[in-house]
């Protein structure tokens with residue numbers, strides 16, 4: 001039997017490869033369908049004007065939140081993006097005038113004089129490598145989101161929503177003590193309410 005950490009590594013490698021192999025057309029369709037699912041979910045009534053919502057800029061075949069971002073912008077939601085802060089994340093406003101810098105993983109971050117703590121957000125759309133229907137999340141392996149939401153209390157904001165392609169579903173993820181469970185999962189075909 002492989003140890004839990006190595007089974008996570010093997011899964012991570014396989015799932016990253018699968019999502020990177022999606023074509024540009026498949027990615028574009030998935031991003032649109034994701035927004036359709038969001039709009040028909042109860043989340044669209046919760047995330048309204050002036051709520052603070054974080055998303056991400058897609059990387060490595062991740063499902064793109066771009067179309068979702070347009071929708072939220074039109075509904076006057078205040079959008080944020082993650083910025084690396086040591087081994088955790090803080091969040092900077094994402095506006096049409098944001099200036100950019102690349103982090104050490106080559107992902108763009110807004111250059112901001114002010115950032116907020118993750119617990120000040122109303123909702124966070126999290127990128128992921130794999131998920132299971134119990135709310136387990138496998139990320140890129142840095143532990144950034146887990147550290148950021150380590151002190152989040154169940155049923156308290158922010159709502160943690162995992163975004164994924166359907167092909168990133170796994171029957172049962174090997175979960176570790178530090179894993180912070182997702183409250184919802186949104187894919188192009190499904191909205192899953194876990195809490």
Ligand SMILES: Nc1nc2c(c(=O)[nH]1)N(C=O)[C@@H](CNc1ccc(C(=O)N[C@@H](CCC(=O)O)C(=O)O)cc1)CN2
Nearest residue numbers: 056057058059062082104105107127139140142144145
């Ligand atoms: N789009 C996006 N933004 C994000 C995350 C994410 O998973 N996706 N993060 C979620 O935590 C944080 C960054 N964490 C990351 C951790 C590893 C890699 C990564 O690509 N690692 C490469 C090596 C890259 C390098 O070292 O230059 C790899 O493992 O192959 C990327 C982001 C914050 N922003």
Ligand SMILES: Nc1ncnc2c1ncn2[C@@H]1O[C@H](COP(=O)(O)OP(=O)(O)OP(=O)(O)O)[C@@H](O)[C@H]1O
Nearest residue numbers: 137138139140141142143144145146147150178179
């Ligand atoms: N709250 C925490 N405190 C200290 N270390 C942590 C915490 N959360 C995770 N870690 C460490 O981070 C490492 C990576 O964790 P894990 O593989 O779960 O990351 P991930 O969820 O895949 O990554 P990410 O959230 O960045 O996408 C682990 O070795 C773990 O020890």
